[in-house]
Amino acid sequence: MTQYIIRRLIYSVFIIWGCATIVFFLLRLVPGDPVASMLGHEYTPEAAAQLRHNLGLDKPIYVQYVTWMGNALHGNLGKSIDTQESVSGQIKIAFPKTLSITILAFIFGTIVAVPLGVLAALRRGSVFDFVASVSTFVGISLPTFWFGIVFILIFAVQLRWFPSVGYVQPSDGVMPWLKHLFLPALAAGVGEAAILMRFVRAGLLEVLGSDYIRTARAKGLPERKVILTHAMRNSMIPVVTVAGLSLAGLLGGLVITETVFAIAGIGRLLTGAIFAKDYPIVQGVILVITLFFVLANLAVDILYTFLDPRIRYG
Amino acid sequence: MADQNPAKPVTADPLADQRLNERLASLGDEQRMAQGSRFVRRIRAEKKAFLGLIFVVFLAFVSIAGPILAPYGADNVNFDQLAAPSLHHPMGTDSFGHDLFSRVILGTRVSFTVGIVGALAAMIIGVTLGIVAGYYLGWIDNLIMRIVDLIWAFPAIVLAMGLVSIYGAGEKNVILAIALGNMVAFSRIVRGEVLRLREADFTLAAKSIGVRDWRIMLRHLLPNIAAPIIVQMTLTVGFGILTETGLTFLGLGVDPTIPTWGQALNESRNFIHQAWWLAVFPGIAIGFTVLSLNLMGDGLRDALDVHNVSDA
Numbered sequence A: 001m002t003q004y005i006i007r008r009l010i011y012s013v014f015i016i017w018g019c020a021t022i023v024f025f026l027l028r029l030v031p032g033d034p035v036a037s038m039l040g041h042e043y044t045p046e047a048a049a050q051l052r053h054n055l056g057l058d059k060p061i062y063v064q065y066v067t068w069m070g071n072a073l074h075g076n077l078g079k080s081i082d083t084q085e086s087v088s089g090q091i092k093i094a095f096p097k098t099l100s101i102t103i104l105a106f107i108f109g110t111i112v113a114v115p116l117g118v119l120a121a122l123r124r125g126s127v128f129d130f131v132a133s134v135s136t137f138v139g140i141s142l143p144t145f146w147f148g149i150v151f152i153l154i155f156a157v158q159l160r161w162f163p164s165v166g167y168v169q170p171s172d173g174v175m176p177w178l179k180h181l182f183l184p185a186l187a188a189g190v191g192e193a194a195i196l197m198r199f200v201r202a203g204l205l206e207v208l209g210s211d212y213i214r215t216a217r218a219k220g221l222p223e224r225k226v227i228l229t230h231a232m233r234n235s236m237i238p239v240v241t242v243a244g245l246s247l248a249g250l251l252g253g254l255v256i257t258e259t260v261f262a263i264a265g266i267g268r269l270l271t272g273a274i275f276a277k278d279y280p281i282v283q284g285v286i287l288v289i290t291l292f293f294v295l296a297n298l299a300v301d302i303l304y305t306f307l308d309p310r311i312r313y314g
Numbered sequence B: 001m002a003d004q005n006p007a008k009p010v011t012a013d014p015l016a017d018q019r020l021n022e023r024l025a026s027l028g029d030e031q032r033m034a035q036g037s038r039f040v041r042r043i044r045a046e047k048k049a050f051l052g053l054i055f056v057v058f059l060a061f062v063s064i065a066g067p068i069l070a071p072y073g074a075d076n077v078n079f080d081q082l083a084a085p086s087l088h089h090p091m092g093t094d095s096f097g098h099d100l101f102s103r104v105i106l107g108t109r110v111s112f113t114v115g116i117v118g119a120l121a122a123m124i125i126g127v128t129l130g131i132v133a134g135y136y137l138g139w140i141d142n143l144i145m146r147i148v149d150l151i152w153a154f155p156a157i158v159l160a161m162g163l164v165s166i167y168g169a170g171e172k173n174v175i176l177a178i179a180l181g182n183m184v185a186f187s188r189i190v191r192g193e194v195l196r197l198r199e200a201d202f203t204l205a206a207k208s209i210g211v212r213d214w215r216i217m218l219r220h221l222l223p224n225i226a227a228p229i230i231v232q233m234t235l236t237v238g239f240g241i242l243t244e245t246g247l248t249f250l251g252l253g254v255d256p257t258i259p260t261w262g263q264a265l266n267e268s269r270n271f272i273h274q275a276w277w278l279a280v281f282p283g284i285a286i287g288f289t290v291l292s293l294n295l296m297g298d299g300l301r302d303a304l305d306v307h308n309v310s311d312a
Helices: A002-028 A036-041 A045-052 A061-073 A086-124 A127-141 A144-158 A174-208 A211-218 A221-259 A266-278 A277-309 B014-045 B047-069 B098-135 B137-152 B156-167 B173-199 B201-208 B211-250 B259-269 B274-301
Strands: none
Touching: A002 A061, A002 B137, A002 B156, A036 A045, A045 A086, A061 A211, A086 A127, A086 A221, A086 A266, A086 A277, A086 B156, A127 A174, A144 A221, A144 B211, A174 A221, A174 B014, A174 B156, A211 A221, A211 B014, A221 A266, A221 A277, A221 B098, A221 B156, A221 B211, A277 B156, B014 B156, B047 B098, B047 B274, B098 B137, B098 B156, B098 B173, B098 B201, B098 B211, B098 B259, B098 B274, B137 B173, B156 B173, B173 B211, B211 B259, B259 B274
16 A cells, blocks of 8 residues: 555656646747737837746746746746736735635535435435435536526625625634635535535445345344444445545636635636736646645545555555 | 358258348348337436437527527617516616527527537547557557646646636637547546457457458447447536636636627626626526536436446
8 A cells, every 4th residue: 555655646746747847838838929928018129028038938948947847846936927926925815715715615515415415315216316316417517606696696685694705814703704705615515515415325325235234234233323334434435535536626616706706816816817918827826726636636545545445556 | 060161052042042141131230220229218218318318409409590599689789778587588688788588599509519519629639549548558558648647637627727828718719628628538438448348359350350450449449439438428518518608707718799608697797786687597598508418418328328437
C-alpha cells in the first residue's frame, strides 16, 4: 500500500507540473500579440514594450518557462495588469470565500443525500423511491446557477429570509456570515446531493443483495442492526470517494454561481480577469483551482486504501 | 469419413443447394431483424429511455421548426416591457419588450446545435484517441493517456473558461471547449473496451488473415463498442448544453444578440425584483432539455446493459 501511495504521489506531481505547463502556455497561445490584446485602446509601442518587459515576454521562451515555474513554486504568480497587485495576494483574499461556500454546500449535500438515499434503497420501488429518483434527475439536469437565481427569488425577494447578494467576513459576526453563505451553498448543494444520493442508493442496494447480509438476517439479527452495522459500513466506501470528488466538483461549479450572488470569490476573479484580458490572474486562478482538484483526487485515492482493506494495488 | 470440404454441395441437387443458401442467408437477415426488434423492444420496455427519446425528438423538432412555431420574431420589440405572463405572452416579456415565449423557443436551436456539435466533436476525438491507445498499447497508449489525464485534471468549466480567455467568446469556441472538456471521458471508456476486445477471437482472426490495423479498429472493434459510446454521447450533449448556458450566462459564450437561454437568464438577474418569469422559464427550458437527454442516456444504459459509462 505504501508503494501505491508513493507512486500516486509521484504521479500527482507529474500532473501538477503538466497542468502548470499548460497554464504557462495559455498566455502564449493567445492568437496574435497578447500584449496588444491586453492593452486594447491604450496600445502604444512604448507601453507594449514596457508590458512585454514586465511580463518577461521579451526573453527567450525557455528562460520565460524556467522563471515562471520557479516563481510559481514560490507562490509568486506575477502581478495583475489592471491593478498591479500580486496575483497570489488577490487569490488569497478570494479563495476563502469560495472555499467556505464549497464546504457548506458539501455539508448540506451530504446531510440531505445520505438519509434520503438510504431510505430510497430500503423502500425500493415505493412512491418515495420514485419521487427521490425523479428529484435526483431534476437535480443533475438543472444548472447550479439557476438554482441560485430561483433561491434568491424565493428566499430573498419573496420571503426575505436571507440577503440576496454579497458577502460579509466571519469577523463581522458569524450569523451574518452564515446568512450570506446560506443561499449560494444551498444552490451548489442541490446538484451535489442529487449525485451523492444516487450513489448511496445504488451502493446500499448492491450490498443488501449480498450473501453476508442474508446470513446476518438468517441468524436473526434485528433489521436495524443489519442495515446500520453490516450494510451501511460497506456501502459507504464508494460514497466517500464520490463525496470527496464532488468537493472538488463543487468548487468548479461555484465559478458561475458566485456571479449570481455577487460574491467576490475566485470564480468572479476569473470571470472579471477574462473580460479584462488580465492574463496573469487568469493563469493564477486556473492553476489554483486545478491544484485543488488534483489534490482532492489524491486525497480521495489515499483515503480509499485506508477505508477498504480488501483493496490491494498491484 | 466426415466431409472436410465445407464448399462441397450438401445435396446432389444444385437447385436445392441454392434454395438452402437462400434460406441460410434469409436466416441471417431474420436474426439481424430479431436483434433489431429486440433493441426496439428493450428501448420500449425501458420507460426512461423511451420517454427521454420522445422528449428529445420533440425538442429537435422545436429547434428545427422554431421560427415557424414562435408566435413572434426574435427581434419584435413592439410589446410592453416586463409584462407578466398572460394569454398573449404565456411567458411574459423581457426588458426590451420581446415576447419571452418566442425567445425560449428560438433558444432551443442554439443550445441544441452547440450541445450536439460539441458532443460529436468530443466523441470523434475521444473515440479515435481511445481506440488507438487501447489497440497499440506501448508508448502510444502511454503518451495518449497521459495527455488525457492532464486534461482530466482541469474542471470542465475552468478548462472552457481558459479556452474562451485565449480565443474569445463565440459559438465556435464554446463548441471547442465542450469538445476538449468531454473527449477525455470517451477516450477512457473506449480504451477500456478495446483492452477487453483486443484479444478476442474475432480480433485475432482478423489479424491472422492480414486485415489492416485501421480496418480492424473501424470495422471490427468500433461496432462492438458502440453501445457505451451511444450512452456517453447522449449524456455529453446534456453536459454540453449546461456548459453553453453557463458560459453564455457569464457573457463568455454565444453572441449576446442571438436569443439563447443563458442570455435570458443573465438578463433576469437585473430584474429579479420585478420579473420572476425571466428567471423561471428559460431555466425550465434548460432543465427539461438536459433532463430528457439524461433520461434517455440513463435508460439506454440500462437497455443496452452498459455499466462503465460515468455518471453525471
